[in-house]
Amino acid sequence: MCQTKILHHSSEGCVTYCYACEGIQVIFGTTALRLTQGQFESFYDYLTNFFPKYDRDCGTKRIMIPVTEHAVAMLLTVAELHQLHRLLEEAHNALGLVRLLKNLPLN
Secondary structure (H helix, E strand, O other): OEEEEEEEEEOEEEEEOOOOOOOOEHHHHHHHHOOOOOHHHHHHHHHHHHHHHHHOOOOOOOEEEEEEOOOOOEEEEEHHHHHHHHHHHHHHHHHHHEEEEEEEOOO
């Protein structure tokens, strides 16, 4: 059974971590993703390298972000892309702390 911890939440979404299965759930807008830690890292790295290319928002959903290898994608505006990256960046930092704390010896 999942025992989750919120890594980060905002008005745009939420990222949680499960201590039992070590999975990560990303909720953004109307999209919910269940990812392994490796998939989360890959998704975060992709967005980190991808999002600086877009700095002007024309208000239309024209940016396609692939989510899985099964032709699933998120369609976002530039503003949404930046919001998603901020959400994932905060969660990525918190996940680093969770990993660090899990490896500390109990004394």
